[in-house]
Amino acid sequence: MPVIKLYNADLENLTGVSIERIKERLPLLCADVERIESDSMDVEFFPNRPDLFSVEGVARTMKQFLDIKPGLATYNMAKSGIEMVVETSVLEVRPYIVCGVVRDLHFDSSTIESLMLLQEHLHRGIGRNRAKVSVGVHDLEKVKPPFRYLAVDPGFSFVPLDYEEEMSMAEILERHPKGVAYKYILEDKTNYPLILDSRGGVISFPPIINAERTRVTESTTDIFLDVTGLDDNVSVALNIIACALAERGGQLESVVLRYPDAEIETPSLAPKTMETSVADVNSLTGLELSAEDCKKCCERMGLSAKLKPDGRLDVIIPAYRSDILHPWDIIEDIAIGYGYDRIKPEIPGTMVIGEVHPIEDKKRQVREIMTGLGYFEVLTFTLTSERKQFELMLRKRHEEEVNVASPISTEHTMLRSTIMPNLLEILALNQHRDLPQRIFEVGPVVLNLKEKYRLAAVSTHANANFAEVRSVVDSVLKEMCMNEVELSESEDGAFLAGRRADIIVDGKRIGVFGELHPAVILNFGLDHPVVGFEVGV
Structure with missing residues (x-):
């Protein structure tokens, strides 16, 4: 399971809570603190919560869980005016792409490290080692929109990340460490996916490597995000990384993607709604919670709930929570929000005499x-x-x-x-x-x-x-x-x-x-x- 390094000073700054308090309450979110060092701690999270794979996501969740800022997190979204044209040639190679822009960021070495680690954890988790989803993060000031997403001949050349020499895409797959590691994803393809800016400069060769020219540094303030893949999980990854950067104070902006037969605007942070009932909550948890209690527990988990007269709840789920697929997932969140430490264990009423199987x-x-x-x-x-x-x-x-x-x-x-x-x-x-x-x-x-x-x-x-x-x-x-x-x-x-x-x-x-x-x-x-x-x- 993913192990995330959380720096104490960064976490305290983002939450306004002492690190001692965070260490005390964090395990109640079903996290395992594996290692504590003088300035950081390594925490293992379940892979079903990719929104917690960064210090920003953990900070947001802790503020909700500790009733500092409970309820649904919302983010303003402006229009960037940037467009991406998706060409027909790439639809048979890697057909899904979503994009976004985040401005007014202030990076240092630790925040860049957090961003890159979130990117890699998303690659390994919902990205299935980049095969289904891959994320590109770029310095927006170094590229010029509008952008193109297309498939090109493997002989196309550019300077890949961490290199100074120009290499063809075929050479990258044979010589670059990332190319060697992930070339299996493209082994049956005759053309390879590529993202270009309006000057013809390379932005990214997904899912393999970015161009060196778009490298994010401590002087970067505005970034361009691209997420490519094979299914709708590209939107999940984009929402997670965009919302994490918004927690850093970044201003989110959407990008228009023009497919051959459709036009979409991403990221879309519209929440979804799912229904559950107080009766089901109490039946599955063994608790005796009121509708208001359930509402408060939802808010501690970053959800929002509207009460109905018949004892049912309409639960509003943020776009970055991809793990809630069924009403029972909401009930699990309510139990966590209530506090596992408050649930009293009971001896089963039925006594039996066992034997070795x-x-x-x-x-x-x-x-x-x-x-x-x-x-x-x-x-x-x-x-x-x-x-x-x-x-x-x-x-x-x-x-x-x-x-x-x-x-x-x-x-x-x-x-x-x-x-x-x-x-x-x-x-x-x-x-x-x-x-x-x-x-x-x-x-x-x-x-x-x-x-x-x-x-x-x-x-x-x-x-x-x-x-x-x-x-x-x-x-x-x-x-x-x-x-x-x-x-x-x-x-x-x-x-x-x-x-x-x-x-x-x-x-x-x-x-x-x-x-x-x-x-x-x-x-x-x-x-x-x-x-x-x-x-x-």
Whole structure:
């Protein structure tokens, strides 16, 4: 989940509240203060609240939550007179674009850092690592409107950000760090998206890199925002970043976008309305709140509410709150606004006598076996990505995989079908530790929407080899009373040919073991031999 660095002085200046008070109340917003330093703190927020991915968003929310400035935040919007022409050529490449202008800003190093970090957090979250949404921030004084958004030949050249030499767009994808990182987004495109000003100067090559000429510095006062992508989430990102800059005292101005068949003006900060009822609030929370209580709780969460005679509420939601999709999301906000610390825990009225679940008993036995063999247990997330499960492991995708319909991160797009990639990640994170390292996990995988339990283990050190993992597998199978076992040559691409084997029981493949393929080892950033196995339990 996103971790945001908040500078104490900046937060106090934006809120007018002491940092001690903020530290005390911030966790009640479902945030986790991970690290406190002399001049700052690192705070982890849930990814469903991208409006909190900046100090400006946190400051606004704290003022609402502490009843300093409760209710709906509103921002004045003027017309900039700037236009962007969206050409037909780009509609098949990256069809969505929204823009805005923010004037009268006063930047220093920390505010520029906050802006850039908000941009990157939006890229990773709702932007799905820039594939669905990417944000460009530019010094407006260095470009001349009107602007054009079009698709051009990859041979088109300009000077990209952080470089002094001119490069073609194709060269940027091969040589520039950002190009190398994100070229996969454009790999099936024959032309690339580009934003130009009226003089023909490059503003941005979305979603890859801005032009060096539009760099934002401490002397910048007016900025131009562009957000490109594949769906309507471009508007969500623009609203979040525009409102954050407005909290800095910036003056918002709209831009007219002329599509081939339509004309729109952005950003649009019109709030939306959703209905809920006091009865539903009390039913789901277990509280006994009045309509007025619910209204006040909404205002503490930056919402506004109009009471109806029948006990229902029309809740008004600001444009930067993309997380409220259902009336129950409002009820959750009301509970947070009321204060989780004020809700008294109760012992359930029904008393039962429990027993250990058979699966848990089996897992306990497996843990005893593995710790007895000198392995340490780890616990990892069930959510993962196709890249880790298949691409890095040199394995082919299969029909049994279960994907997440609306993932909130590029790192969490599916439920794992194997555990071993997670273990290799753990090894990669602990390369500063002494060798040998031997770890295991016993837990669920999901195939065809059904949960199955597996044991996976890996060992890494200079002399790790097939004989080592074969002896461990033999011991584990024996201790698990799996005597009727056959081994056969495996075709699993994650392992080295000739040093891998499938585990067969009653003619069915239940596991695999061997020496990890050198390419897999390198894919995870490791530099020592690794052996491992995975078997159903």
